[in-house]
Amino acid sequence: MVMPKRLTYVLSRIVQAVLVMWAAYTVAFVILNLLPADPLALALQAKGTDIKSLDAAQVATLRAQFGFDQGPVTRYFTMLASALHGDFGTSYSYGVPVADLIRIRIGSTLLISVLAIVLALIIAFVLAFLASYVNNRYVRGFLRLLPTLGESVPSFWVGLLLMQVFSFGLGWLPSMGMDGWKTLILPTITMSIPTGALLGQLLMSGFDEVLAEPYITASVAHGIDRRQVLIRHGVKNASLPVLTVLGLAIGDTVTGAIVAETIFSRQGVGMLVQQAVKQQDIPVVQGVVLLAAAAFVIVNLVVDLIYPLLDPRIIQTSKGVVS
Structure with a gap:
């Protein structure tokens, strides 16, 4: 199939934009989960509750409620799938949707x-x-x-x-x-x-x-x-x-x-x-990181699409490419 270079140029920039957003989301998740603090303890502390004042059953229930009972890989894919549908989860600290x-x-x-x-x-x-x-x-x-x-x-x-x-x-x-x-x-x-x-x-x-x-x-x-x-x-x-x-x-x-x-x-x-x-409020940080990445890639995508208008040499439209 022969595809014009202009279309190839646009599609490649779109793919790069998606990859940048995915990478930003993934890096933020990894860094936040490598922090030594317990996010559940921080979430409870933000609400004025000391995790040490709770018994083991209460802590286990809260960990399941926040999703901390899952492994990091499972939690990552669960949060990523929700984010793709516009659901960034609920803030640990505020208790409202991100x-x-x-x-x-x-x-x-x-x-x-x-x-x-x-x-x-x-x-x-x-x-x-x-x-x-x-x-x-x-x-x-x-x-x-x-x-x-x-x-x-x-x-x-x-x-x-x-x-x-x-x-x-x-x-x-x-x-x-x-x-x-x-x-x-x-x-x-x-x-x-x-x-x-x-x-x-x-x-x-x-x-x-x-x-x-x-x-x-x-x-x-x-x-x-x-x-x-x-x-x-x-x-x-x-x-x-x-x-x-x-x-x-x-x-x-x-x-x-x-x-x-x-x-x-x-x-x-x-x-x-x-x-x-x-407060290690992972859903909030993930949501804001994704927002910042989206702003970054959208603006740069627009810039990349404006470039050929200012300098047509960036794209050679005389020939097609095989894809």
């Missing part, structure tokens, strides 16, 4: 994640544009140093610094909570800085490549505005690597949300998974 917990909290996390990505793109473009446009070498050197600094500084330190300055020092913004738009500002900035720094470096490299082209050098020498050259040619030249990293960054927002939501006391998915890991 899907309900995620649905309640995901709105807040999505909001600050989208805002952070948008702000990161703005920061990256402004830094890269100014670093390539400004003629003063000292200013240019300083601007080119900022992305490296942004990537090297830990996010939690940035969040605490912003809180100290703008909340406790100046009193302009609230330090925690989810009441009103002002509570979005500090978490959004905290999440956007690492991504903005990385994207800024890629854009700077793309702009440098454009400005180094002989025809661009000649055009600028003949009086064409450097700003127009950067906007018309620089952005397009840097779009492919930026798209790649942006896909990774969007899939990484759960990690950033854990830091931001913990610092600023926002009850989102990040805070949920942080508490679930601490």
Whole structure:
């Protein structure tokens, strides 16, 4: 059967996406089950009950209720089969379906994640544009140093610094909570800085490549505005690597949300998974990991499908392949 290369390309990306989600789910399950703590004891402790206060029959009943009486392999396939049907189980700590917990909290996390990505793109473009446009070498050197600094500084330190300055020092913004738009500002900035720094470096490299082209050098020498050259040619030249990293960054927002939501006391998915890991609440962690993996693979799948539109050389459509 002859299949067009474009269709083969799409199908291969879909298969890779499914494999990534399966691998993420499996790795999370293995790591959580290798932890030395007893998940039943942690689940009971979260409800204010000490497992030592129960007799053997009660403990055995609870282990059967939570599925801990099964072997890890059996439990893995049981949970995986349920997850494929949209059932992530019941939280050990909260006693409610994991899907309900995620649905309640995901709105807040999505909001600050989208805002952070948008702000990161703005920061990256402004830094890269100014670093390539400004003629003063000292200013240019300083601007080119900022992305490296942004990537090297830990996010939690940035969040605490912003809180100290703008909340406790100046009193302009609230330090925690989810009441009103002002509570979005500090978490959004905290999440956007690492991504903005990385994207800024890629854009700077793309702009440098454009400005180094002989025809661009000649055009600028003949009086064409450097700003127009950067906007018309620089952005397009840097779009492919930026798209790649942006896909990774969007899939990484759960990690950033854990830091931001913990610092600023926002009850989102990040805070949920942080508490679930601490309590070894396996169904919750599995559900959030699968959610993060799904976000990662969907965004990267969209990026992979956009690539051929920006650079048709990625797929050769003149011939078919045999499958």
